Amino acid sequence: MFSTGQWIFAAVFVVVFTIFIILSYKKDRNLHRKNYKGVIWVGIVFITFIILLFIIKQLLR
16 A cells, blocks of 8 residues: 555654644744734634534424
């Protein structure tokens, strides 16, 4: 299916990509805190809305 070289490439790619994403996030952490201050409340309202829809669906069965 896959050769040994392809598996090694995939493993190295995943490790390097993960490190790159972590370093990029750490670099922009303060900017994210400033620009996306209230986004947690939007997420909470969205999840609550989805749960409410699921409950209503179960009650109307």
